[in-house]
Amino acid sequence: MAVNDIPPVTRRHVLLAGGAAGLLLRPSTGRGASAPPASAARPVLLHIAPATVELAPGITRRVLAYNGQVPGPVLRLPEGQTARIRVTNGSDAPELVHWHGVDVGSIPDGAAEEGSATIAPGGTLDYSFVPTHAGTRWYHTHTMAMMDFSRALYGGQFGFLIVEPRRDPGRHDREVLLAVHHWDASLPDVPKSPEYCAMPRYRYATFNGRLMQAAEPVRVRQGERVLFRFLNASATETVSLTLPGHVFTVVALDGNPVASPAPVSVITLGVAERVDAIVHMNRPGRWVLGPTDRASLAAGLGRVIEYAGSSGSPVWTAPPASDWDYALFGGAAAPPVEDLRLDGVFPMLFERRLAPDGMEGWTINGRPFAELPPLHVRAGGRYLFRWTNLSGCAHPLHLHRHNFTVLRRGMRRIGPIEKDTVQIGRFDTIDALFTADNPGDTLFHCHHQMHMDYGFMQMIRYV
Incomplete structure (x- = not known):
């Protein structure tokens, strides 16, 4: 087996559950292996540092990685149990780790815009949260790259994060x-x-x-x-x-x-x-x-x-x-938006603008991130995002710390699809229902690294 392949996991591997367990192991070795088990006293360790990865014999790349491997170790978190992860930054720049698709609080979420702490070079940060929804999530750096294609998601800082269900549905071998x-x-x-x-x-x-x-x-x-x-x-x-x-x-x-x-x-x-x-x-x-x-x-x-x-x-x-x-x-088509009981509608128009230096920038409703006021929501409120893409490229739209429900694409109502990232096509529109059920500052952005770096973001703030 190649050393950085993630080996298939069979049903015979038993989850290492337990009252105090924060993460768990499915036995495997080498790159892509699951992280070792953790307890309240001993969190799982992630170390950010330069590493040489082999794409094939004779083809190597020097990147930042987690624990010297790409992808990073598979983190398996039992649903409803506290996860504790200690991250050490062995790189030469501040770092953040974002727990993508996990309904954590603003501080552990790993986005500086939400007030999350950065990890200084040589520093260590402990993350603690309780994953409450089983499923395939992931973790990755949330830094900016701008035109440095060795940084952020151009490099090797990403890994699977699987929230294990309390009960296995038994649909696969x-x-x-x-x-x-x-x-x-x-x-x-x-x-x-x-x-x-x-x-x-x-x-x-x-x-x-x-x-x-x-x-x-x-x-x-x-x-x-x-x-x-x-x-x-x-x-x-x-x-x-x-x-x-x-x-x-x-x-x-x-x-x-x-x-x-x-x-x-x-x-x-x-x-x-x-x-x-x-x-x-x-x-x-x-x-x-x-x-x-x-x-x-x-x-x-x-x-x-x-x-x-x-x-x-x-x-x-x-x-x-x-x-x-x-x-x-999605099953049966969602009801018309007019039939929904909403606390607000947020129209959001996405456009491409060229800067004086010739580099492209991105705006929401005519403004880049630095000039955009936050969208205000109240806890428990139901809101409709009405996204309109006025550009000629698709955008993967991501909402931190929450899911949303896609109800309409283009002129067609569709059955409800629950997601945290959705691809909006060229000159397309999407209606998505959002329930404000996780108080705290929340970042919305395009997950295309270049678009996010050049202004395609907006904050959502609970009031």
Whole structure:
């Protein structure tokens, strides 16, 4: 097994639960392994420091990483039990760790805009919180990169965070964790037209920090039901994935169970989105689970799925079309917005503006983050976000410390989809219902690293 692959976890691995346990272990070794168990007296340790990671033999990169590995250790937190994590910063700049998708308080959330403490170089910070909703979450740095493509999410600071349910629903036999990441960013000329956006180019793309040609296959047996937990940990790139000859039955989005699990041949993830999907292994052979486009495949994104006893070259084929649609998973359409009892509506228009130096910036309702007043909410209130994208690129919209419910996309009402990050398309609109149920300063932003760094954020404040 390649040393930085996350090994599949079988049902035989027993959760290390216990009254005082903060985190738990599923036995494994090497990079991508789960963090060791913790107690109230001994928290799990994360160390931020420069590390050399091997994408493939002869291809190494020097990045900031957690515990010397990319992705960082898998953190498994029992639902409803206190987690304690001690983070030491061995880098040369202040750091933050954001617990993405976890309903923590403002201070441990890991966003400076909310008042979270930064970790000084050489310093240590203890995080403590109680995860209350099971599902696939993740953790990552929340620093700014600007034009330094070695910093923030361009580097290696990310990892899976799985909140384990109190009861196992028993829908699968094994699980496989796969995190997408892109490497070696560079920026071509910034487009002048508002219909286009500055998009970095990348040399390599990986699952779990390994190029496909250097990674061990995922070995399966016919008849197994495998739960794939997909994470898009790229700084800027949307990805679409397929597994020829198989279908994905999507059971959760951003870790939240969907109302209507549905089969698809393509899974599309905006930056920071997660998809949990079960695949019934019923087509023996060797297949490439990977991107729908040849360019990403050539960049190294993919993983061979190998049935026991199979041989020969792995098969990759592009699907004839994408069947990905949030609406497939929401069940019956939501009621009209006019029928909802709301405490307020927040129209938010997203636009691209070029600065005098030629660099692009982003505004919400005509203002960048530095000039935007916060949105005010009261605890327990229900509010509607009405998001309108007036730009020519998609945006992964993320709300800290809360979920929201997508009710409408474009002109179509859809069944309720609970998410913490949603991809809004080019010149698209989304209506999302938000319940203010976690008091404290809350950050809303585009998760595209360059857009966030250049003004695409706004605060939400409880009053």
